[in-house]
Amino acid sequence: MKYFIILLLGILLMQCRQRHNKTLPDTLPRDSTITRQNAYSELFLDSAGMEAFLREEVENDSTKIYIRNFYNSRNYSFAWFNKDGLTVQAEGFWNLYDQYIKNTNDSAVYYRNLHQAMNRLMYEDSLYETPADVLANTELRLTRHFLYYVKAVYGPKANPEVMRWHIPKRKLNARVLLDSFISLQKQEWKPLSERFYQLRNAVIKYRRIQEKGGWMIIAPPTEKIRKGNRNKLIPALKKRLSAIDAYSPSDTTDLYNDSLLTAIKMLQQQFGLPPSNHIDAALIKELNVPVEERLKQMLINLERMKWMPPQPENCITVNIPEYRLRVYENGNEVLGMNVVVGKTANRTVIFSDELEFIVFSPYWNIPRSIIRREIYPAMNRSTSYLQRNNMEVIGYYSDSLPIVRQRPGWGNALGDVKFIFPNSYNIYFHDTPAKALFGRHKRAFSHGCIRLQQPFELAKYLLRNNPDWPEKAIRKAMNSGTEKWVRISRPLPVFITYFTSWADDRGMVYFTEDIYGHDKKLEEHLFE
Known part of the structure; x- marks a missing residue:
């Protein structure tokens, strides 16, 4: 029932994606198939009047085109009014906006003249006393204001890539939004993830505590x-x-x-x-x-949640500062475990990919940087270093640095299995012989890869539908001492994330330490 709201949201998000592109979007042709008999509203705008509004009240050229395209696609029929007054969609949007203002006191989206006009229309039933040109102007101001509102409330305020966030940003397509929204009946309009609204509700609660003195x-x-x-x-x-x-x-x-x-x-x-x-x-x-600091922490993570693309029902997530991995199936968590992540000097990268391979009894192909900093100096100190650590030289780089790998079996830093989601950062999940670290409260000890507390359980889950890999075969392969690669039947999306605050469906709010200082950097962009 909110067709045009979804369309406007899609238009706005396309605008956000193109804001650095000097090429303006194309102007859509006017849809003449929409007539007074089949239009959403019996009221129609005058095209000349709309162009005058765009010249006088809209500065941004892209915004002008998006508003023009919106009304071209409707053949200039009103979106927010019909012959009986405000539409259900208009009242719904205004209530949404009004509630946002009351909960946040965000003056950036407050528009006093429109606010006064809407209050008269909503509560004084003054439509029939409103001149046609004023009504048309209010219609266009509502459309413009909706664009501003969505950009302010749901659009990102910082560039994720500058914040070392390499998960592709959320992309919303107008047609996809329309299809999904038409299927809704009485559900609340929520263009972002449920986690965003859970944390936003917590922000509202903590703001009320702040207003009472903390x-x-x-x-x-x-x-x-x-x-x-x-x-x-x-x-x-x-x-x-x-x-x-x-x-x-x-x-x-x-x-x-x-x-x-x-x-x-x-x-x-x-x-x-x-x-x-x-x-x-x-x-x-x-x-x-202090409650003020908790509010900042929550607002920083609300910003990150705006960046997140929709999470598939079947996927794996890792939250770095929580030191936790979760496996989801049909939207429900079916497996969870503690993890060890990269230490401050070797931070685990925030990114997403797809898990494709399990490698049993893996070699550890030691990264060049680790060879240079750790392995090569140790080799020079002791001629028996490689033998004692089950390692071997398999070649040399152009600068004569040895290429070293660790054989499968005892002492292997990757343990008995690793899980590959091919990426340019050389990050993967793996077992570890250092099991005691999982008992630590803070677990940032790795060179960047993610060590798993229960690698066998993850392997068993990923191969659960493969009759060639019962539990006995998995354990045998993990202890064989011979490397074996297995491709899983369906690649599983993996999201390596960084959230230091979130809320659950019970309203419980969680906070973790900002182990890499990412919150501090984002805070500088969000707050003066």
Whole structure:
């Protein structure tokens, strides 16, 4: 029922993609098949009047063409009004816009004259007292304002590539949007992912907390507080938790009881802290981060969510600062595991690709940079280094640096299996002999590739429909000592992402450390 909203969104997003292109979009021909008998609205614009509006009130040439194309495709029939007044779509858009203004106080999209006109039309039923030229002007201003609104609210404010984000940006096609939107009945209009709206709702909630003065600072405990203890800090802690609806405001005692234990475990999940039954300084430190800083963190990640293309129902995702991999099937998480990612000096790249191969008992073809920095100096220090580490020289680079690989089997840095999604960054998933690292809270230790806590489980999942690869065959191949490549039947999309804040469908908000400093860089682009 919102045909033109979807069309306008598609037009705007095409505009965003072409903003660096000096070539203006083509002008569409006027669709003369639309008549007063079959038009969406009985009201029609005067083409000369529209051109005057574009000359006087629209500066950007591309925007002029997009508005002109929108009305050419409708043969100049109104989009926001019919003979009875505002259309359902107009009221829906205005309510959406009005709610956004109330929740964010974003003055960038506030247009006072249009706001006053719309309030009269919506609440005073003044359509029949409105002159035709004023009505036409309001129609065109609504169209222009919708374009500005969508660009401000749903469009990116920073260039992802400058932010080292190499996942292709979201691309929305007007025709695809129209097809998907026509199938909707009463669902809410959501041009971005559900994760975006979950986090945006959290932003609204935290802004209300900010408007009330934020939350109180809790003194850090001098020792761990355990269940059953009484402590003078606990009433303040309970009050703080009730501010974010994480605890009942009726309990103000100083006792660490079962209810508080449940809340503490939830908080540890939210902040990515190791699970425990006690209250310590690390937890209080996270709780004492000012609401203003949490809001910035959430807004930074809302920006990233605007960049994300639609996530397929079947895919693998890795969230680098969360140190977590998830496998989705039909939109549901079916496998999750901890991972080790690149250390600060060897950051894991943010990108997407498709997983195509499993390599059992792999060789490790050591990157040239690692040979230069680590392997070659070690070879010079000890003639037995290669033998002791199950390595061999298989050639030389043009500068006489040796080409070194590690044989399959004991001590191999890739463990017993690796998973290839071919890419120019030489990033892949793999097993590891250093299992103890998965027990660490912070797990940025690799040279850039992603080490898996449960590689066998991932291999078993990827080969689940292949009768040649039962569990026994997988284990045998992993321990054979002979490299074997297996192509999976259907390549699986992989997204290596970087989110330091997100929310779930319960309204629970999560925060992680900005391990690579990407938040700080994006903050400089988003906030003055």
